[in-house]
Structures are given as structure tokens and as C-alpha cells.
Amino acid sequence: MSAQKPSIPRGTRDFGPQQVARRNYIFGTIRRVFEKFGYAPLETPTMENLSVLTGKYGEEGDQLLFKILNSGDFAKDVTAEDLAAGAKKVLPKVAEKGLRYDLTVPFARYVVMNRNLLTLPFKRYQIQPVWRADRPQRGRYREFVQCDADVVGTTSLLCEAEIVLMIDEVLSTLGLTDFTIKINHRGVLSGIYQALGGVGSEPDLFVAIDKLDKIGVEGVSNELRQRGFTDEAIEKVFNYLEVDGSFEEKLTQLRTAFGADGVLADATAGPAKGLTDLEQVQGYLQDFGFENFQRLDFDVTLARGLSYYTGCIFEVKVNNVQMGSISGGGRYDNLTGAFGMPGLSGVGFSFGVDRIYDVLEELQLFPEGAVSAPLCLIANFDQEGRATVLPLLRQMRNAGLAAELYPEVSKLKKQFEYADKRGIRYMLLAGPDERAAGLVKLRDMRAGTEVTLPSGEVISRLLELSAEQR
Template sequence: MASVKPSVPKGTRDFSPAEMAKRNHIFDTIKSVFRKYGYQQIETPAMEKAETLLGKYGEEGDKLIFKILNSGDFITDAKLNAENINFNYKKLSTQISEKALRYDLTVPFARYVVQHQNDITFPFKRFQVQPVWRADRPQKGRYREFYQCDADVVGSDSLLNEAEFILIYDEALSQLGLKDFSIKINNRKILGGIAEIIGKPELIVDMTVAIDKLDKIGLEGVTKELLERGFTDADIAQLQPVILLQGTTEEKLAELKQVLATSPTGLKGIEELEAVFAYLKYFKTQRATVELDITLARGLNYYTGAIFEVKTNEVKMGSIGGGGRYDDLTGMFGLKGLTGAGISFGADRIYDVLEELNLFPETALQTTQVLICCFDKEGEQFALPVMQQLRIEQVSTELYPAGAKIKKQLDYANSKQIPFTIVIGSEEMQSGLLTFKNMQTGQQEKLTAEQIVAVLAE
């Protein structure tokens, strides 16, 4: 049998111990901020029923859902024949694939809320840090398997939630070391109002999908796409001043009030944004720039109120976070009238940003604090209770197996970035004073195990 060259599927990756240490630094930072704001962790399965996911992300999203082939003899089980195999792939896929890998964490969360509604205290604030899968074309910053870090609150229509999401982004990304990033905010009701005054409310999704691409394809590209999607030159003439809105937040809102004066939907969106900005006046952000961006559309169909997107200004990279308000996400599973709002951190993109900016602290890579080195079996036996004593005191400790040259043992400590070593030879065993070395400074001294614990505690 020919040997197979080991590899992973396109758009997926292995993570080394050093990479996992860095990833955990990101996850732990974000989780600690979520908890500070009252969010509790849950987990949902990697796979959901296909019917749970399909139809929730728009036509484009549906195409990117990874489906799982039914186990067993699916051809016989589904009573397939040549006709539906050859000519109706959509029907065929539902017959041979009843499960799919989750596309995001929000729809599974909505399913969770409905399924467990009798056990939940509302408002329910949850966070989730798990992988999701998308059949996207892999490129820089975009993978087919990646982690999302989501926080959502359901059962509360308070706009304080939206203001707190901005604070969560600001605090977590500031703690991770980012110095210059923008949190953009808009409201889908404003976009709905614009579609209303043009007289094309039924084309709201087409309009938002096109406008959302302004950064990528420019005004000319957006105009071309709008024409293709059923808008006229007159419609676009009305749209352009709104798309190209300039000025401070107050100036943008004042101008929008005039433009949307005849649209109750649009005015409601402006009122909601004003409430969020009013809350923010009570708080001081650390490093984030918060800006109103009318071109921000967030293509996903389920947003109904505020929408967010976060971008770093230090590295060329797509959005590193986003989210928004959805009024009836649980309605698709039979629980009507339950409003919610949520945000997501793009952990993989944040990783790439921190790596490029060299922002991972050295402590994030440290797994072992002390390596005990010995010359022979006798030294190893002497070292065992010392190692146990250090571990009891919560000092992460390793013992290098006896027999290797001391230089090799010290090289091992350096390669793993272990900051301290203890060397045990015949002299140390007789005196009970161990050679304790700081691997960064090269300084070494003779100390008892108790003194070493005290030094490390400092």
C-alpha cells in the first residue's frame, strides 16, 4: 500500500504548543472581559441539524455551509434513483445530508435558547468560544475552520447592551495591546429608511449587500451592482449623498434626520443610535475610536437594529469583530418576540494582527517556570521530592531525565523559554543548597528549596 503524504485540508491548520499558548492568551483575555460584564459560558455541538442552519444566512451563506454525509447506505435509505441524482442536487443534498457543521455561533445559540427556554433566566447573557466552519475560498486572514468568540444577550431591548458591547471590544482589544482600532456602528433601520424613501423597501437586502462592499469595490462598483440589482439612476442619485456622508457623529445624525424625515423606520434607527451614544458619554473608552458609518451594512439577514464592525488601523486586515441587534432571531424556532443583540471577536484574525505587531507577551509562551537538571540517577532521586515540593507550591516544574550532558539540559530550557533552572550535583546533595540560575540574566546562587519557592513567589 502506497504511503500517503500527511497533510491537512485546505483552509485548516495545526497549532503548535507555542501557537496554542498565544491563542489561549487571546481567549483568556476575551473570556475574562465577557465575565466582567456578566456573561456566562455555554457550548453547543459542532454539528447541527441542516434545517437549523439553512435559510438563516441568506443565499450566499447557505452555499458556504459544510454538509455532513449521512452514515450508512444513504443511497438505499434515501430511495435515490438516477433522476434525482442527476437533475436535482438541492433535493439530493437534503436526502443524503441531514446534518451540517455550524456556520456561526449565533443561530445555534438561538436554537439553544428556544430548546432550554424553561431553564433560562432572562435576560440571558451568554458567551461561547468554539470553532465554526465555512466552505470559503482560503486566503490571508480567512480560513475554512476558525474560532469565534461570541457574546449575546437575549430578552432585553435596553440599548445599554449595545453601549456595553462597544466597551467590551474596547477593553479586550486594549488589554491585548492594540493601540489604534475603530468600532464602527450603524443601524439597519436607517438602511431600511433609505430604501423606503427611494421607494424600494423590498430591495433592502440587495441594497445593503451592495453598500457593504464600498470598501472593497468603491463607489463605482457599488453603483454598478445596485443597477444590476434593480435600482435606477435616480435611486442612486438619492443614495449617493447618504453613502458619502461626512462630518462628526452629531453632524451625520442631523443630516440623516433631514434626509429620513418622511421615514418612521429611519427616524427610529436614528433615535436608537442617539441613545447608544448618550450612554457612551458616561464611559471613557481606552483606545477605541467609535464612529458612525452609514455604509456599514453587515450582509447577514437577521440584524434589525444596531450593527457593529471592528477594524484595526495598525495592520491591513479585514474586520476583527462584528455583530448587532436582532429582534426576532428565536422566532425561526417558534419563540416569538424575544429581542437579542450580540457581538463576535474574530480570534484568528486577532492572532495574525498580534503576531504582525509583535504584541504577544513573553509570559504567554511560558509553560514551565523551573527545569531541574541532574547528572545521574542519584541526582534524579534527590530531585524528585524537590520537584514535588515546588509543584505543591504551584510552581510549574519539569525534571530533565538523568544521563544527558548539562549543556543539553540547559539548551532545552532555553528552547522552551523556561526562565529558571536548578542544577543538582554531588555538592548540592551534600549541602542541601541547590544551584538556582536565572536563564535570562545568567545570575546563579545557592538556595534551599524553600528559599527558591520564596524567590519565585516574588
């Protein structure tokens, strides 16, 4: 076989030591918060049956599914007529499995398959990669990790309040301070549509509102006008979208406006339910003693995922950084209907780790500890030194420190370069003279400084230095 120049598929990535360490730092932070809030981990297979995946993500999603070729003589049932009819006709005969496209459908599938074993409410989190045959571009990959947490089987708004707490804790723990947790409610958006008294279509309204950030008031107005909304209706829409003030003030203004427009008749659904839900979420947060209300923004223009969200909606943006939302979610009321188990309500959210990674990098927020280099490299002077340095190496590791001996006796310059390139902070030097005196030199590779100390003290010194580095 002739040698080839290897490559990786478009839209996929290798993660080297530093990237893995930094990504694990983010995953670990998210995981710890999820677990503190009582969410339990779930992992589902990379491959799902296409019968489970197909039809769950719309026509476009079906196109973007990666399909796995059946094993063995996969083409045996394909006829020339199938070929002539095209890929759609051939597909069912050559592939019955696909790669996970998101974590929600596998979660729903799991809940249905295990319905008799699960205790509701069921709180699960899932941190796994997903695959989409999308056109790769900056920040968009064909393999990327999603971090979802969902609770199903309860309508308690405690869950929504805890989502705010979890988002706040994860991002704060990662060192972010200037971010906004936007919250809205499907009922409030419906209320705005109802207030128009039957003008236009509800989906058209939501699609237009969702673009406000991008195309501005003028753009949204134009779009609504094209979709058949009257000038009067458009003015009313913007009156709603421009409610202002604190969380409470917005609630009060909306309650007044909805009242005037006569859409609060049913206190248990639609806009009235939207307002009381939001009030309750706020109440829970107050009882929790949540200190960061300034980060929580009741944003009437937030209109994401409206084909499935039925209650609260969340979206999180980092301020002063050019980046899309880094987290989002909402309440849905029919997670498992497609699998024959209707009426299961839940609420969930997820973190976009690739974006969070880029933000932390831009703001230089990765801690020094989030690298995956040993703390100490022991220089390899000579074979005679083994009896001294190998026990030291063992003691370091027994003390929980990551350390290594350069594996070969070679020029010190080469060993220094190795430590340097790997980002190893300390080098331990125990040449013949030091060994004879029971001493070692410890060199701080970053500072370029060196101390000499009794070899019996090196472990405790390294433990101190390691603690400082955290």
C-alpha cells in the same frame, strides 16, 4: 498494513504549544470580559440535525455545510435512480446530521428547545469551533473558532452600549490602542433609501453602499446607476454618506436632512428610531463614563448583515493594519422564527479570533506569559541527586510553578538544548559539588547569566522571577 505518510485535511490546522497558549490567552480575555458583563457560557454539540441547519444560511450555505454520513449500512435506501438524479437526491438518504456552521442557529435552536426553562432576558456567550466547506485560502480555514455573545428578550439599548464597552475592554486588554468601533443603524440606512422617494431597490442600495470601502465613490455611483438609480438620487445618497464631524454633529446633520426629505414622520420606527437609538447608546456610554469616544465612529456607510440586522450595526477595524474587521454584530428581531417562536428580539456580536491572533502577532503584542513552557527545568546530573532535586521539584509545583526534571541522566549539553528549544527560561543546576554545599545554580537561559544560591531560597527566587515575567 504498510506505513503511510500522514497528513491533515485541507483548511484545517494543528495548534502546537505556543499557538494554543496564545489562542487561549485571547479566548481567556474575551471570556473574562463576557462574564464580567453578566454573559453566561453555553456549549452546543458539534453535530446538529440537518433539519436544524438546512435552509438557514441560504443556498450557498447549504452547499458549505459538512454533512455526516449515517452510521451502518448508510447506502441501503439509495437506488440507481437516486444516483442518476445526483447528489441532491442521494443526500437525504445517506446523511441526517451536519457540523455546526455558526453559533447563531444552534443558539436559536437551544432557546426554542429550552423556552420554558429560560429566564429572559437571556445573556449567553459561546466560544466554539465551526466548520465550513469553503475553498481554503490565506486566513480562511475550514475549521475556525467563533466567539459570540448575544442577549435576547430585551430591546434595551443598554445592551448596545455594553457591546461597545466589551469590544473596547477586550481589545484594550489585548494591548490594542488604535482601533475603530464603527456603529450605524439599519433605520438610518432605510432613511437614506426613503429619502430617495422610491427610486431603485433598498437591497441594491445597501449592497452598493457596503462596497464603498473597496470600490470608492466612482464604483458605487456606477453600480447604483446600473441598478436604475437616477443621478439625482445618487447625489442625494452621497450627501448622506458624507455627513461629517463628531457623533453628535452627524446625528444633527442627519436629523436636519431626514427632516427636509420628510422621512421622520413616524417617530417610533425607521430613520427617526435610528437616530434616537444611536443617541441613547451614546447617552448610556456617557453615563458609564466611557473614556474612549474617539474610538467610536458613527459610520453611515456601514451596511453589513442587512438581511437580518434591524437596529444598531457594529463593525471593528484595527487601524494601520491590513486586516478585515475583527469584530462585528448588530440587533435582530427574529432570532427563532424559523423554529416556530417568532418575535424574539436580541442583539449580539462576535470576535474573529484568527484575525485578532494575526494582528497581535504582527504588532508583537503577545505577552511573554502567553507561552506554555515550564518556568524551570532541573538538570538531571546523576541518580544520587534525586533525593535533593525531587523534593525541590515538588516544592516548586506546590508553589504553583510549572517545572520539570529532565527525565534522564544525560549530557548537560543535551539538557540545555532541550530547555532552549522548549523556551524554558530558567535551569536549575545541582551537581555533586553544589549539593555538598547545600547550594544550587540558577541559570537564566535568555540572559545567559547564572547565580548561585542556597537551595532553601530557590522557591522564593523563582516566585519573584515568575511574577516579573507576567
